[in-house]
């Protein structure tokens with residue numbers, strides 16, 4: 001799991017509001033015409049901006065107000081939640097919407113999140129290409145899965161909310177998360193995740209210490225003084241996505257490669273490279289380790305967080 005600073009996403013957020021606000025209001029007018037729907041109509045109209053681009057906390061507060069309102073309108077309220085809201089916030093529509101309209105391809109392009117924020121393993125990039133269908137050239141759009149951070153079945157009000165649509169890989173979205181609603185750490189977070197936890201490695205034999213074998217265990221270390229609530233949230237999220245186990249079962253080779261490279265590209269070598277070519281540490285790290293060291297760029301390469309932490313962990317171990 002990595003964090004993506006919401007400041008990086010401000011353009012995408014503005015476009016999201018611009019692209020969907022009129023659509024929502026139009027759906028409200030078309031779908032909520034009965035007299036007992038007036039209050040609900042007013043609620044959505046008044047809160048359309050918050051519904052579309054509010055942060056998770058604002059969304060949850062809105063949902064509480066909505067539930068209260070629904071009970072006022074109709075004690076049972078099931079029809080309102082299940083039918084009325086689903087006629088307004090229609091996820092399927094913005095998935096496959098025509099290319100001149102705002103859709104999930106455009107959201108994905110605007111977000112620019114290149115690797116799944118949940119697993120940091122698989123790419124979530126988007127692109128467009130031309131296909132020939134019966135001699136007619138058409139555009140085809142490739143974009144990632146979008147996870148509803150809070151499931152649209154339980155929270156239909158958030159089905160089109162910016163902060164509830166997280167671009168993810170298909171494995172995290174379909175095989176792991178689905179419609180789960182446990183309290184996970186939201187990936188759009190100003191606090192960089194490395195302030196809270198890092199990966200480390202423990203070699204079980206000498207060959208693994210010097211990068212010749214992969215007999216390695218991965219550790220997750222929480223920073224000293226971490227707020228207990230934040231720690232529990234991160235622990236829950238890492239456990240939910242089975243991160244340590246997935247990395248240990250499939251990707252110990254990444255750690256072995258970092259150890260190999262650190263033995264060749266020593267600190268002295270990196271310093272010389274930086275001085276000779278007048279480049280920064282971040283640049284030399286990127287050239288040699290084929291990943292990003294900067295926290296705000298971790299979403300650009302698979303395993304960037306694991307690589308960065310192991311790089312630092314080797315330095316720590318070397319200085320012991």
Ligand SMILES: [Zn+2]
Nearest residue numbers: 116119169172
């Ligand atoms: Zn993933």
